[in-house]
Amino acid sequence: MLLIDILKRCGVFFVIVWLAATLNFFLPKLSGQDPVRTKLLQQAQMGGYVQQGIDEMVKVYEVRFGLDRPLWQQYLSYISDVVRGDFNFSIANYPRTVADMIAESIPWTIGLLGITTLLSFVIGTILGALLAWPRAPRWMAWLMPPLWALHAIPFFLLGLILMYLLAFQVPLLPIFGGYSIGVTPSLTFTFVLDIIRHATLPALSIILVAVGGWALSMRGMMVTTMGEDYVLFAEGKGLRSLTIFSRYCLRNAILPQITALALALGQILSGAVLVEVIFGYPGIGTLLFQAIRENDHFLIQGIVFTVIVSLGLATLILDLLYPLLDPRITYKRT
Amino acid sequence: MSDNPTRAAPGRRDLMKASLLAGTAAALPWQSVDAQPAAPPRNRTMILVWAGREGRWVDFELWNPYSLGSNHQNGPNLIYEPLAYYSAFADKLHMWLAESYEFTPDFRKLTIKTRKGITWSDGKPFSAEDVAFTLNSLRDLGPKVRWGIDVNQAVEKATATDANTVVVDFKMPSPRFFMFMSYKYDIGVYIVPKHIFEGQDWTTFKHFDIAKGMPVTTGPWRVTAASPQQKVFDRADKWWAAEQGLAPLPQVLRNIWLPNAGEQQTAQLLITNQIDAGTGMQPATFPTVFRQNPKIITHSGQKPPYGYRDWWPIALYVNNERPPFDDKDVRWAISYYINRQQIIDVSYLGASEVSPLPMPDYAPLQPYKDHIKDLLQKYDTLAFDRRKGDALLTAKGFAKGSDGVWARGGQKLSLDIIGVGSTGPAIGPVLVEMLRRAGVDASISLPPDFDDRFQKGQYTGAIYGHGGSVSEPYNTLKLYQSASVAVPGGHQVNFARWKNAAYDKIVDQMFVVPPTDQAKLKDLFHQAMEIWLPELPDIQIVQLHHRIPMNTTYWTNWPTAENPYVNGAHWHLTFPMVLWNLKPA
Numbered sequence: 002m003l004l005i006d007i008l009k010r011c012g013v014f015f016v017i018v019w020l021a022a023t024l025n026f027f028l029p030k031l032s033g034q035d036p037v038r039t040k041l042l043q044q045a046q047m048g049g050y051v052q053q054g055i056d057e058m059v060k061v062y063e064v065r066f067g068l069d070r071p072l073w074q075q076y077l078s079y080i081s082d083v084v085r086g087d088f089n090f091s092i093a094n095y096p097r098t099v100a101d102m103i104a105e106s107i108p109w110t111i112g113l114l115g116i117t118t119l120l121s122f123v124i125g126t127i128l129g130a131l132l133a134w135p136r137a138p139r140w141m142a143w144l145m146p147p148l149w150a151l152h153a154i155p156f157f158l159l160g161l162i163l164m165y166l167l168a169f170q171v172p173l174l175p176i177f178g179g180y181s182i183g184v185t186p187s188l189t190f191t192f193v194l195d196i197i198r199h200a201t202l203p204a205l206s207i208i209l210v211a212v213g214g215w216a217l218s219m220r221g222m223m224v225t226t227m228g229e230d231y232v233l234f235a236e237g238k239g240l241r242s243l244t245i246f247s248r249y250c251l252r253n254a255i256l257p258q259i260t261a262l263a264l265a266l267g268q269i270l271s272g273a274v275l276v277e278v279i280f281g282y283p284g285i286g287t288l289l290f291q292a293i294r295e296n297d298h299f300l301i302q303g304i305v306f307t308v309i310v311s312l313g314l315a316t317l318i319l320d321l322l323y324p325l326l327d328p329r330i331t332y333k334r335t
Numbered sequence: 336m337s338d339n340p341t342r343a344a345p346g347r348r349d350l351m352k353a354s355l356l357a358g359t360a361a362a363l364p365w366q367s368v369d370a371q372p373a374a375p376p377r378n379r380t381m382i383l384v385w386a387g388r389e390g391r392w393v394d395f396e397l398w399n400p401y402s403l404g405s406n407h408q409n410g411p412n413l414i415y416e417p418l419a420y421y422s423a424f425a426d427k428l429h430m431w432l433a434e435s436y437e438f439t440p441d442f443r444k445l446t447i448k449t450r451k452g453i454t455w456s457d458g459k460p461f462s463a464e465d466v467a468f469t470l471n472s473l474r475d476l477g478p479k480v481r482w483g484i485d486v487n488q489a490v491e492k493a494t495a496t497d498a499n500t501v502v503v504d505f506k507m508p509s510p511r512f513f514m515f516m517s518y519k520y521d522i523g524v525y526i527v528p529k530h531i532f533e534g535q536d537w538t539t540f541k542h543f544d545i546a547k548g549m550p551v552t553t554g555p556w557r558v559t560a561a562s563p564q565q566k567v568f569d570r571a572d573k574w575w576a577a578e579q580g581l582a583p584l585p586q587v588l589r590n591i592w593l594p595n596a597g598e599q600q601t602a603q604l605l606i607t608n609q610i611d612a613g614t615g616m617q618p619a620t621f622p623t624v625f626r627q628n629p630k631i632i633t634h635s636g637q638k639p640p641y642g643y644r645d646w647w648p649i650a651l652y653v654n655n656e657r658p659p660f661d662d663k664d665v666r667w668a669i670s671y672y673i674n675r676q677q678i679i680d681v682s683y684l685g686a687s688e689v690s691p692l693p694m695p696d697y698a699p700l701q702p703y704k705d706h707i708k709d710l711l712q713k714y715d716t717l718a719f720d721r722r723k724g725d726a727l728l729t730a731k732g733f734a735k736g737s738d739g740v741w742a743r744g745g746q747k748l749s750l751d752i753i754g755v756g757s758t759g760p761a762i763g764p765v766l767v768e769m770l771r772r773a774g775v776d777a778s779i780s781l782p783p784d785f786d787d788r789f790q791k792g793q794y795t796g797a798i799y800g801h802g803g804s805v806s807e808p809y810n811t812l813k814l815y816q817s818a819s820v821a822v823p824g825g826h827q828v829n830f831a832r833w834k835n836a837a838y839d840k841i842v843d844q845m846f847v848v849p850p851t852d853q854a855k856l857k858d859l860f861h862q863a864m865e866i867w868l869p870e871l872p873d874i875q876i877v878q879l880h881h882r883i884p885m886n887t888t889y890w891t892n893w894p895t896a897e898n899p900y901v902n903g904a905h906w907h908l909t910f911p912m913v914l915w916n917l918k919p920a
Contacts, residue, residue: 032784034783034784034787035787038786038787038790039784039786039787040403040404041403042786042787042789042790043786054477054478054483054484054485055790057477057478057484058478058479058483058484060478061478061479062403065538091393091404092403093393093404094393094394094397094404095402095403095404095538095539096397096402096403096404096538096539096540096541097393097394097396097397097404102393105563106563168603169603172607176596176600176603176604177390177596177597177600178390178564178593178596179563179564180564182382182565182591182593182609182610183374183380183382183565183567183589183591185560185562185567186562278390279596279597280390280596281390281391281594281596281597281600282390283390283391283563283564287390287391288391288393291391291393294783296783296784
């Protein structure tokens, strides 16, 4: 790969991030709502008492957050802050910083969605490949209808159904949260088991839906690949069925799946928000949901920017690594 | 030498191995590790579900209740003890950090005697200096913090004349100031430790460092763990109030606060005895919960209304600045079109009560209500009488069109109502249908910026409550003042945007009457309501109830209608009173 190609792709990455960051700055402003006033009035409404001087408080905090300045000045400050990795304070949770809040949520989301994405990819891809493979067991054909049906159900709806079945009707798994009531986080085996137990229901609701998607796309690619000349050649050579399946078909059909996986991994920060909300899972999805509800501009900007960067990075890394995955692809000029 | 196999670039297998390792490492939710406090038995642990947001505590680090992101409802109400608690249900003021107080006859000076023998949890003595420091700081901070403007308006200075005496000099007569500072519902001044808060920026100081014993408190509760998942309070073995015989040492050894993840989850946790109290639930949920766990009760036992009256009666606000609702006859016509009992039956399945006035039916307020019986007979705010409503609108030039909707000069009588919280969706659709049947072109929406629009007057109709009086009528009447002379620079709530100079003057007169002078207050209340009732700035609908489920499996002596020592809301400032009253089952 030429250095110039790498630099070009990095340049495109930065332009995309800048454009997205700019949109990210202006979009929350379009609502026309005042985040400080919203926060104070929401508190007042929760307490049932509207304290004196809300307007004065709004002014004080608007100055503190720089919201009293012209929009272009706010924009320049925002870009300058973002470049330095400073997302400012959360307006609704002042003086907590956006960076702190994102940092405490990200591990949960990566833990849940990272693992579920990888698991559904692996299971779905293998299932999809087997569904297309003529020598696969016959009973596998029965898997298609349920996979299609599950794939059509939104994550959160399946989550509610699973919660009803496995937490309400047969109370096997916990209803909500990242870990048990009264337990303090610690690096112990028991605590890790507790986390896994709490993650099972949300994970199942994601995996059961996503597996169908991976399986369906893999099945289609396997069917195409199996019609290729080199597969016929391999069969003609009398190679073992397993070798043809794994080395000739699966390996070639999987490439588009890997592209999709990279993009899916980039999206895990923004994915399954409602699943996190339903299961009270302390990830980035619930944080974004709260930020939008509270009109917390800085927190929205911080989370969305993180999502944009993760997506951009995933694409960039994939772009740079693709020649390693597929020798047919090269950046060498011809 | 790029073809040298021993120095080749990483291959596909290496890449995949590396990815797998990196993915596994990143997937583990590494978090800060706290020491695990030893868990008391379940029957000495009280677990409740309340608030949070989408099943998490975002504010778990914020224990300074004066910071913008903090809310005393989420735990700080256990940490900062007050000068006094007031229970509206028992109509009793419990002197607490303060032993006594006394105003000068002109109410321009207040002397507070604080109790001796109180220490903060870090061993430093609590003294009058803490009270004076709190008040002077609030005065100086003004609009930067909660209660700052209220204190700034009233307080000239606060001086600790000795270790147990604080003298507060006021800028104007302030007969309600001690009551304002006392804890009731969500109002009260949090007294902070001077040795901790001095020199700190109150807007950014978190007052949180478990290893250093923060938050520091005079109360019996120590924060031993706080995370987005839960807030854990452990009881100390010694507490000054128990030693001085003011309250028993709580039998609850550990109090765990979980964030609310939804009504279904709360109901299930109650049914399976995993929690002892929950966030308020809808009336329809209670029969199911009672059936599956007979140990669950509410303030009214297992009978409707499944709770107690909150201090926040609900009304239909109409913007008095927007025609035709600037006309009192139109407001009265709307009131006549509302069948409140039907709202109760449909919206609350019969589990609610009507509200004739914008104040709750609390015992201390009853003498005042009795005093205006003559006015309420003449101006029946609960009357449902479409003919009277029709007559009022006809007299004002309205006529029904072929579509059955009232109109005047080609303009339909439209009322776009906005709602919020649980009351908007509960009442709104029923109310709108009722008004439509009466010929009003009504609609309901639940905008996310309700609060902003409502406060700025950018609405025509709104469903909202009244956070006013609990013991005497001044605070409710103040909600409708459009201007005040008695409180220079005073800030008005006046959501209805109603203006009446004569009314404002009477409420100003009430401001300087001490709450104990019931005769004078009754007289002024009557005068004010002689103006308010014919004008009807907003239209009263129902009482609000706090429907809090309480579990008697592990804990008894919850506050109930038979034992109403205080209201049971765990988010209110009076919740510590519940905790020291609970008894293991």
